[in-house]
Amino acid sequence: MGLSMRRALRRIATVALLVPGLALAASVLPLDLDGIIDRSGVAFEGRCIDTHSEIDPSSNQIVTLTTFEVKDALKGAPSNPYTIKQLGGEVGGVVNRIDGVPSFTVGEDYVVFLPGVSQLGFSSPVGLAQGSFSVKQQAEGRTVGNGRDFREMVPQAALPASAREKAAVAPGRLTRIDLNEFKQLVRQRAAR
C-alpha cells in the first residue's frame, strides 16, 4: 500500500467517526439503443467476477471497482479481464451512495456499454443503468434487459423477429429480448 493510499484511508477513517454517509442520486436522459451503442467506446458481454470499494487516490473519493471476465467483445477491443471504476461505495463504515450508478453482482452476466475513461479514471455505463443489460436464463433461452421497454429504445421495424412476435401476442412492456438477437443488433450498429 502506497503512502498516499494510507493517508487517504486515515482521512476516511477520521471521517467515518463523524459522517456515516453521503447519499446522492443522478438523473439521466432516456437513450435509445443506437444512442447507447454510439456513445460507447467499448461494449461486451461479460461475467462480473469481482466488485469492491476503496479510496481512490487520484480523486480522494470512495469508488467501486468492478471486474468483468469478457466473454464476447461487441464493440472496441476490451482487455480481459476488464475493470471499471465508478463513483460511490462503502469503505470503513463510510457509505458514499450514488444512486443512479449501476451495481453489479458477482457471478452474474451482463452486456455493458462503456464510455471513454475520464481523466480521473472513471467510466460508468453509458446512460448509467441504461448501459447495463442483465443476462438471464429464462424458459425461452438467454435474454437481456435493462429495465426499460425495448419498444421505447428500438424502432418497431428494427426489433428482432422473436421480439416482434412476443410484442404481438403480449401487449405491454417488452423488457427482455433474446441475447443473441440483441448482440446481433449491437454488432450491426457498431459496424456502421
Add this chain to the structure above:
Amino acid sequence: MSRLLAKAATLAAACAALSAHAGGPLNLCGNTPVKYNKTVVLNYDQGNMGGRTKAQADAIVNTAIATWNNVSTASVTLQRGSDMPVDVTLANYNTYVGNSFSTFQDGLSPVVYDSDGSIIDAFFGTGANTSVIGFAGSAYSTCSYLEGRAVINGRISISDATMTTALTHEIGHLIGLDHTQLDSDQALAGSNYPLMYPIAYRTLSTLHEDDIAAITALYPDTNVNATYGQISGVFTQVAGTAIQGANIWAVETTTGKVYSVVSDYLKQGTGFFKLLLPPGTYNLRAGAIRSGFTGGSSVGPFSELSTDPSFVSPLYVGGSRIATVTFGNLTPTPVIVTAGCIGTVNWKIDGTGTLSGNCNGRTLTASKAGTGFGSVTTITPTSLLSCGAVCSASFANGTLVTLKATPDSGSVFTGWSGACSGTTACVVTMNSAQSVTATFAATYSGTLATRYRLYSNATLEHLYTTNLYEYQYLTNQVTPSCCGWSPEGPIYKIFSTDASFGGVSAVPYMRLYNPFSFQHHWTTDLNEYNYLGAVGWQQEGPDGYILPGPVAGAVPLYRVYINVAGGLHLWTTDASEVAYLTSVAGWTNEGISGYVLPLP
C-alpha cells in the same frame, strides 16, 4: 439504477412513529428514517448553466424547491441562501463539494452549475455529459442530514421543463425520499406516474398524491391528522414469516387515487408497513417490485441487487412476479379512512387477514345522472364531498350529512333518488353505507360528445378526437403495436352537431392537416381556416362545434404555441398546464379558442 430517466422527448412538460411512502425513506439510521431537522438552505452557483444565464438557472432551481415547499401538510422547508463564493468548476470541486468532512460542515449546500459538463464527465466517464443531467443528495450524521449538494449539467441540451422535472425529482431525494412504483399496474397514465417514479414519465407540473403523502409522512406538519388517516400493519407469508420488499398500495375505490409503501421499509424484519391516506374507501393490495428497478433505480431497501428479497420467493416465482394480492381476495375488505383515524391491517400473501382500529367509517356515495350538469356538495359537514360523475366520502358512524345539488347554467335539477327524494336539501344519517343520486336535465340543444387527447412521440403532436375508435386505434388498443400514440384520456365535451347552450349558439370547430409537418390544427376562425388552406394545409371540415363566448357551466379552451419542430400548438382546458407551459417550458399563450363543457 438511474434515479431518474428524464423524459426529454416530451415537449409538453417536458420513524418508529413516522412512515414514508414511495419506497420509503432514502436512508435509515437503524430503523429510523434520516431526514433534515432544520431548514434546507441551498447556495446557488456563480456563473451560467451552459446556454442558460445564471438568472434562468436560478429560476429553475426556485421552481423545483417551491414544488416541495408548497405541500401544506409537510413541514420541510427549502430556501435559497447566499450564492456560492466562487464559480464551482472541476478545478475547485473538492474544495467546495467533494466528499471530505470539511465540505459537510462548511455551512454550504451548493447547487453547482456545471456549465461545460466537465464535472459530470470527470466522474461518470468521457461523454457522459451528453446523457447525465446531474446528481444531488445529502450527507448525514447521527440520523440527520447535515448539508445537501446538487450538480447540474449545463452542457446537456434539454428543455427547461425537463430540467425542472429532473431537478424536482432530485431534490426529493435530497430531502430524503426514495422511489415509488405506481404505474400502469395501478392503471395510471404515464403522464400521471408519481414524480418519484424511477423513470420520469410524469409530465404534469403538480405532484402526484403519492409524492405528497410521501413528503408528508417523512416531515409531518402539525395539521396532518386533519388531512390523513393512518393504516399500518404487517405483511407476511401464510406461516407468518415476514415479507420484505413487497410493493404495498392502497387504491381509493371511487377516485382511483393510489398510495404506496414497501413492506418492512424500516428494516425491522417484521414486514411492517404504514400508509397515510386521505379520507376515502380503500382496497389494499400487494405485489412485487419490477426486476429492472435495482441499484440506483431501486424501490425500497430490499432491491439493491437482483438477489435481494424484493426479487426472490415469495415475491418472484420461477423468475416471474407474483400476481397482485388483494386484502380480502375476490371480495376485497374495504378500509374506510376518515381524517385522524388509525387502523391496523395484518395480512398475508394469500389475501387473508384482519382489520382493527377505528378506520371503519360509513361511506356515502353520491352519483349524478341525467342529461344535464351540476354539482353535488355537502353543506354539513362542509366541503367533504364535491362530486364528479360519482364520488364518495367516509364519515364517522352516526354523522348527519346534508347534501346540496346545484345545476349549472343550461341544466335544471330534477330531484334526488336513493337515500333521499324530492328537490330540497338531502339529509342522510350515516349509520350504514348510503347512496344518493342527483338527476340533472339539460336545457341545451344539440348532441354532446366526449373529446379524447392522445400524443405522438414521433411527431410531438397532441391530437384531439371525438372518434373513440380513432383514439383506440392510434393508441394500439385495436391492433397491438399499431401506431404508438400515447392515450391521455377523455378531456372535455364538445358538441357533435349544431347546438346552443345557455343561450349561446355553438360555432363550427374546423380541423386542418399539414401533410408536410404531420400536424393537425383546429380553429373557429374561418379567415385562419381559409388562409391555411391556401398555403398547403388540407381542410378537413367541422370537427364539432364549440361555444364562441363564455357561458356558465362551460370552461375556456386555451391555445398555446411553441416554435419547435416546425411549430407546435396545444389546446387545453387546464389553466395550470397553460401556466406551467408558458412560465417554465417556453410556450406562448395564444388566448382562448372557445368554450367547451367539462367532463362530469
